[in-house]
Amino acid sequence: MKVNFDVAVVGGGVIGALAARELKKFDLSVVVLESAADVAAGASKANSGIVHAGFDAVPGTLKAKYNVIGNAMMEQTCRELGVKYIRNGSLVVARTCEEEGILPELLFRGRQNGVKGLKIMLREQLAEEEPHIADGIAAALYAPTGGIVCPYGLTIAAMGNAMDNGAELLCGFTVVGAVKTGTGWQLVSADGHELTARIVVNCAGAGAEQVAGLFGDTFFRIGFRRGEYMLLDKSVGTYAKHTVFSVPTKAGKGVLVTPTVDGNLLVGPTSVEEDEYTTATRRAAFSELRQKASAMLKEIPFGQVITSFAGERSYSDRHDFILEWGKPGVFHAAGIESPGLTSSPAIAEHIAEQVAKALGAKKNGDFVPVRRSMHWFKDLSAEEKNRVIAQDAAYGHIVCRCEEVTLGEIYEAMRSNPPARTLDGIKLRTRAGMGRCQSGFCQPSVLHELMTEFGMAAEEITKNGGDSRIIVGGEL
Ligand SMILES: Cc1cc2nc3c(=O)[nH]c(=O)nc-3n(C[C@H](O)[C@H](O)[C@H](O)COP(=O)(O)OP(=O)(O)OC[C@H]3O[C@@H](n4cnc5c(N)ncnc54)[C@H](O)[C@@H]3O)c2cc1C
Numbered sequence: 001m002k003v004n005f006d007v008a009v010v011g012g013g014v015i016g017a018l019a020a021r022e023l024k025k026f027d028l029s030v031v032v033l034e035s036a037a038d039v040a041a042g043a044s045k046a047n048s049g050i051v052h053a054g055f056d057a058v059p060g061t062l063k064a065k066y067n068v069i070g071n072a073m074m075e076q077t078c079r080e081l082g083v084k085y086i087r088n089g090s091l092v093v094a095r096t097c098e099e100e101g102i103l104p105e106l107l108f109r110g111r112q113n114g115v116k117g118l119k120i121m122l123r124e125q126l127a128e129e130e131p132h133i134a135d136g137i138a139a140a141l142y143a144p145t146g147g148i149v150c151p152y153g154l155t156i157a158a159m160g161n162a163m164d165n166g167a168e169l170l171c172g173f174t175v176v177g178a179v180k181t182g183t184g185w186q187l188v189s190a191d192g193h194e195l196t197a198r199i200v201v202n203c204a205g206a207g208a209e210q211v212a213g214l215f216g217d218t219f220f221r222i223g224f225r226r227g228e229y230m231l232l233d234k235s236v237g238t239y240a241k242h243t244v245f246s247v248p249t250k251a252g253k254g255v256l257v258t259p260t261v262d263g264n265l266l267v268g269p270t271s272v273e274e275d276e277y278t279t280a281t282r283r284a285a286f287s288e289l290r291q292k293a294s295a296m297l298k299e300i301p302f303g304q305v306i307t308s309f310a311g312e313r314s315y316s317d318r319h320d321f322i323l324e325w326g327k328p329g330v331f332h333a334a335g336i337e338s339p340g341l342t343s344s345p346a347i348a349e350h351i352a353e354q355v356a357k358a359l360g361a362k363k364n365g366d367f368v369p370v371r372r373s374m375h376w377f378k379d380l381s382a383e384e385k386n387r388v389i390a391q392d393a394a395y396g397h398i399v400c401r402c403e404e405v406t407l408g409e410i411y412e413a414m415r416s417n418p419p420a421r422t423l424d425g426i427k428l429r430t431r432a433g434m435g436r437c438q439s440g441f442c443q444p445s446v447l448h449e450l451m452t453e454f455g456m457a458a459e460e461i462t463k464n465g466g467d468s469r470i471i472v473g474g475e476l
Contacts, residue, residue: 008032012039013203021158030162033187039169160418165364178215277312
């Protein structure tokens with residue numbers, strides 16, 4: 001194993017993965033250190049997946065700056081990486097007279113931030129654009145540049161592209177120690193592995209304050225706010241065309257109802273202040289979400305909920321992104337709460353520019369920015385699918401019936417960068433287990449393929465690493 005790198009990125013979320021990809025555009029050796037069993041294990045897995053237009057952030061903040069630049073970069077980034085992205089536009093709907101008064105403020109703020117095409121829409125046009133809009137709503141702020149993206153798809157594809165260009169990924173590497181060396185830092189993992197890097201980039205999300213502390217950087221604090229969601233079946237995925245937001249408050253952007261890029265309908269998130277990181281869901285969240293979402297869209301078919309989940313926002317005590325150097329050779333990208341996903345391509349570019357400048361690195365002329373979509377087979381016509389199946393029968397064998405995922409796609413998920421080694425890893429790459437039956441049908445088959453591919457016993461296969469084993473004390 002190589003142990004000396006130019007750059008070590010701590011954290012394999014969307015910021016760390018895209019930063020690694022941008023860093024590989026320079027002539028630098030790069031390693032990503034991720035404590036979980038796979039990338040996209042933190043906030044980048046469980047969020048709303050909205051590419052925000054940029055009218056919410058306070059002008060002059062880093063959030064406002066990177067939101068607008070990131071929004072503009074997202075389409076090309078997703079095209080290069082084969083990630084699903086749709087510019088569906090967003091609506092902030094005013095439910096009361098008081099909220100109606102806030103819409104012009106948001107419009108003004110958006111224009112200050114450089115957001116294009118914003119306008120206030122009145123009831124008549126609103127009802128045409130969004131047929132299920134609730135009766136009491138008189139006006140909304142329309143943002144045509146708002147979009148939706150698959151957050152974990154973007155993270156996995158960015159890491160895959162970085163690896164295809166020579167970056168390394170070490171999962172299960174929890175950074176617990178840092179020692180200054182003559183040329184940089186020696187990093188130590190919880191299980192005693194060591195490596196060195198000339199520069200360390202802290203993209204550790206919820207762990208960013210702790211990681212900063214290892215270098216003696218104590219100039220920011222991280223707080224946590226949980227957000228719970230309900231995901232509805234694809235049969236009602238078009239119930240909303242746009243991303244429909246309530247008017248933002250101090251606690252965040254409020255509850256939204258949105259289609260997802262995979263055709264589901266998403267309702268959430270709640271906003272619950274926490275003392276520590278947690279992604280458990282609460283029963284009370286469902287009535288809160290139902291009530292708030294129903295004030296925006298009428299008769300939402302809540303009978304079609306297929307699952308619930310939660311993500312944890314990690315915010316800084318500055319309530320803005322922290323993007324700055326700490327101790328020599330340590331760059332912090334911390335407190336990346338919403339609109340962090342939207343901002344991620346722009347933040348990653350900024351990180352790489354800072355690091356390349358510090359190391360005097362030259363451009364990497366061999367960098368290949370393109371990665372094949374993880375959905376290439378699904379997007380083929382029936383004729384084209386038949387042609388592929390004639391060459392490789394694995395694509396003719398359906399493993400997940402709800403999402404129509406083939407064995408060929410499961411093999412790809414295990415064999416392409418970054419390889420999936422857990423049930424969730426397969427699920428996030430292929431959607432096997434994400435459908436209406438929530439893996440009731442396909443899980444044993446996926447488990448079997450993981451065992452065969454990696455020569456593991458059934459008891460060794462986990463849902464998402466650690467102790468999340470599926471089979472305990474018996475044969476499959
Ligand atoms: C509920 C919710 C809704 C959101 N909605 C949106 C939205 O619609 N649009 C938007 O733009 N943004 C949204 N966001 C924000 C967005 O999700 C985040 O800004 C983004 O995912 C942050 O990415 P990250 O890479 O900084 O952190 P993470 O994705 O959390 O990644 C950090 C990684 O670091 C790893 N790590 C931690 N400590 C260590 C260590 N010591 N050693 C090694 N690895 C370590 C973790 O395991 C984790 O994988 C939302 C966030 C939440 C929680």
